[in-house]
Amino acid sequence: MLAEKPYLIGREKPLSKREISQALRWAIEAELDAISFYEQLAELVEDERIKHIFYDVANEEKEHVGEFFAALLEVDEELGKYMKEGFDEVEEETGIKVEL
Ligand SMILES: [Fe+2]
Numbered sequence: 001m002l003a004e005k006p007y008l009i010g011r012e013k014p015l016s017k018r019e020i021s022q023a024l025r026w027a028i029e030a031e032l033d034a035i036s037f038y039e040q041l042a043e044l045v046e047d048e049r050i051k052h053i054f055y056d057v058a059n060e061e062k063e064h065v066g067e068f069f070a071a072l073l074e075v076d077e078e079l080g081k082y083m084k085e086g087f088d089e090v091e092e093e094t095g096i097k098v099e100l
Pocket residue numbers: 031034060061064
């Protein structure tokens with residue numbers, strides 16, 4: 001992934017707040033892709049021991065999503081506000097209540 005975005009490598013100055021937000025979004029994307037990848041592999045494997053390893057690693061990637069998301073919420077002050085509005089809208093329209 002980093003090879004596709006070489007401007008992230010070898011910078012002279014630290015990333016700006018906006019660039020850190022983008023980097024965290026890329027990291028979250030990569031973790032979500034990894035979850036899908038490991039879960040798809042788990043579903044293809046019949047050996048329960050190997051299946052367990054793939055699901056276990058997929059769950060570890062879910063923790064990584066949480067770590068990066070926590071950092072993103074710290075860096076992007078508006079994100080939490082908009083997410084809360086989205087959660088409230090879903091609850092109003094569907095009754096689905098999300099709690100983390
Ligand atoms: Fe990860």
